[in-house]
Amino acid sequence: MNPAESDTEAQLLKSLPEHLAPFGTERSNLIPILQMVQKHFSYLPAAAMEIVARHLDIPLAEVYGVATFYNQFRFTPPGRHPIKVCLGTACHVKGGDIILENFERKLGIRDGETTADREFSIERVACVGCCALAPVALVGETVHGNMAPSKIEGLFTRIQVEKEMAQRKKRENEPDA
Amino acid sequence: MMVEITVDGRVLTVQAGQSLLEACLANDIYVPNLCHLPGMADPPASCRLCFVEVDGMPQPVTSCTVAVTGGLVARTDTPAVRRLQRSALRLLLSVHEVDCKNCPANKRCELQRLARFLKVGLKPKDLPAPRKTPAVDDTHPCFSFYPNRCVLCGKCVEACRRAPGETVMAFSRRGFETILYFDVNAAEAGRCENCQACVEICPVGALVMKAD
Numbered sequence: 001m002n003p004a005e006s007d008t009e010a011q012l013l014k015s016l017p018e019h020l021a022p023f024g025t026e027r028s029n030l031i032p033i034l035q036m037v038q039k040h041f042s043y044l045p046a047a048a049m050e051i052v053a054r055h056l057d058i059p060l061a062e063v064y065g066v067a068t069f070y071n072q073f074r075f076t077p078p079g080r081h082p083i084k085v086c087l088g089t090a091c092h093v094k095g096g097d098i099i100l101e102n103f104e105r106k107l108g109i110r111d112g113e114t115t116a117d118r119e120f121s122i123e124r125v126a127c128v129g130c131c132a133l134a135p136v137a138l139v140g141e142t143v144h145g146n147m148a149p150s151k152i153e154g155l156f157t158r159i160q161v162e163k164e165m166a167q168r169k170k171r172e173n174e175p176d177a
Numbered sequence: 178m179m180v181e182i183t184v185d186g187r188v189l190t191v192q193a194g195q196s197l198l199e200a201c202l203a204n205d206i207y208v209p210n211l212c213h214l215p216g217m218a219d220p221p222a223s224c225r226l227c228f229v230e231v232d233g234m235p236q237p238v239t240s241c242t243v244a245v246t247g248g249l250v251a252r253t254d255t256p257a258v259r260r261l262q263r264s265a266l267r268l269l270l271s272v273h274e275v276d277c278k279n280c281p282a283n284k285r286c287e288l289q290r291l292a293r294f295l296k297v298g299l300k301p302k303d304l305p306a307p308r309k310t311p312a313v314d315d316t317h318p319c320f321s322f323y324p325n326r327c328v329l330c331g332k333c334v335e336a337c338r339r340a341p342g343e344t345v346m347a348f349s350r351r352g353f354e355t356i357l358y359f360d361v362n363a364a365e366a367g368r369c370e371n372c373q374a375c376v377e378i379c380p381v382g383a384l385v386m387k388a389d
Contacts, residue, residue: 061360065347068358 005118012040013047020055027056034067043074076114079121081140081159085111088127090134099135100124102149106156180247184229185254191245196220198227198240201253208253209262209291211269211380212330213241221331225265226291228258237261259295266297271304272353273381274312274325282382288328307353316361319369320376320384324356327383333357333375340374357383 019036023029033055037048044067053060067073085091085100100122104110107120114121128136133145139155180193184206191200199215201208211224220241228237232250237258240251252258270288277283277299292299314322329348334357337346345368349358360368376384 059344059347059360060363061345061347061358064358064360065349068349069351 009041009045013045013051016040016048016051017055020052023055025056027058030056030058030063030066031070034063034073038073041077043077045077046075074112074123076112076121077118079114079119081120082138083107083120083122084125084128084138085122086126086128086134086136086138087124088131088134090131091127091136094134096135098149099137099147099152102152103137106152180245180249182245182247182249182251184251193246194244196241197229197231197243197245197249197251200245201229201240201251206253207294208240209266209294210241211287211291211328212332214332214335214378217241217335224269224328224330226262228261229253230255230258263295263297266291266295267301267304269328270297270299270301271306272325273328274308274323275299280326280382281385282326282380286382287380309354309356315387317359317369318361318364318387319373320386322357322359323383323385326381327357328381329355329357330380332378332380333384336374336378340372342368342372345369346375 016037019040020033023033023036030052033052034044034049037052038044041048049063049067050060053063056063067075083103085096085103087096087100091099100111103122107115107122109115109120109122111122111124125138128138128143130136130143130145133143135147137144137147139159144151144155178193179190182189182191182197182200184201184204187204187206189200189204189206191203198208198210198213202210208227208229210227212221213224213227222239222242225239227240229240229243230237230252231243237255240253243249266288270292273288277286277289280286283289289299291297309324312323312325314324331348334344334346334348338344343363345360345363347358348355350356363369373386376386
């Protein structure tokens with residue numbers, strides 16, 4: 001995590017009680033609250049779950065138990081380039097699990113995890129809605145159809161090139177320091 | 178109010194509203210059970226072992242969730258009941274690491290007792306045996322947790338709930354991945370000092386006190 005990111009997270013944590021105020025303290029509010037927290041942080045930080053447990057006056061273990069039950073909730077921050085590998089029926093038949101495995105090996109993380117530099121995260125999804133292009137992977141919002149293990153290297157190179165281009169542009173636009 | 182019920186041909190006088198399982202156990206009629214604790218307001222009925230046949234009900238029912246009423250007639254040892262119990266126990270044993278020789282619960286393990294009673298082999302054949310990693314969780318300051326011995330009966334969670342202080346145990350995740358979760362921070366802050374409720378109640382040796 002870079003300093004800027006941990007700063008915004010600390011700020012969000014500070015403002016969390018404010019966001020909790022509209023919710024009552026009945027335990028039935030737990031899931032809507034967790035959804036709200038995930039919307040703000042894009043994941044469920046441990047510190048935020050503690051605040052939620054105190055707000056509802058229920059054990060932290062119970063909050064954690066409920067949160068882990070649902071696939072919707074994640075406990076690691078998503079990367080700047082979230083990679084979603086489709087394992088819906090069509091992609092499954094076309095070897096989506098092989099694509100997933102290749103991403104995992106390339107990045108050295110498992111599905112549901114984020115790289116240490118927070119650049120990439122991998123998750124599996126069930127159908128993106130373009131089965132004709134199976135197997136499909138999403139990088140950010142971009143759909144990559146007809147995926148093959150051989151395409152993965154090129155994909156990362158492209159992201160790297162785009163990043164460098166953006167940096168160069170930024171430098172050119174900025175007046176010399 | 179006391180009512181009369183008939184179990185296996187015996188007439189019992191029991192408290193109305195009590196669960197049928199508790200009524201049987203209190204009168205020395207053994208009904209296999211694993212997840213039951215006396216005084217549960219809302220029994221989870223998750224072990225699927227306490228089946229009995231009750232007259233008027235089309236199928237065997239879990240006796241922990243039946244409240245006794247006057248005139249109830251039940252049988253605890255019909256073939257249909259035993260078949261359900263054997264299947265349930267076989268499934269429980271399939272996720273249980275059977276290594277009795279190296280298990281502290283050997284000889285006082287509830288699974289061994291149930292297997293003997295229901296005449297089920299300890300190592301069920303033809304069933305996949307999913308295992309969890311790591312096999313031992315030593316993060317808790319007081320006890321070690323062996324996920325592959327745990328059969329998710331939930332007694333420890335209930336015991337933790339009943340113990341004084343904040344509840345630190347719950348189940349997390351789901352399906353085959355369901356695993357016991359405990360709040361290590363709360364435990365380190367002293368919540369689990371002098372309380373071994375969960376370790377004492379574990380029927381299968383999945384929670385073992387650390388030697389210190």
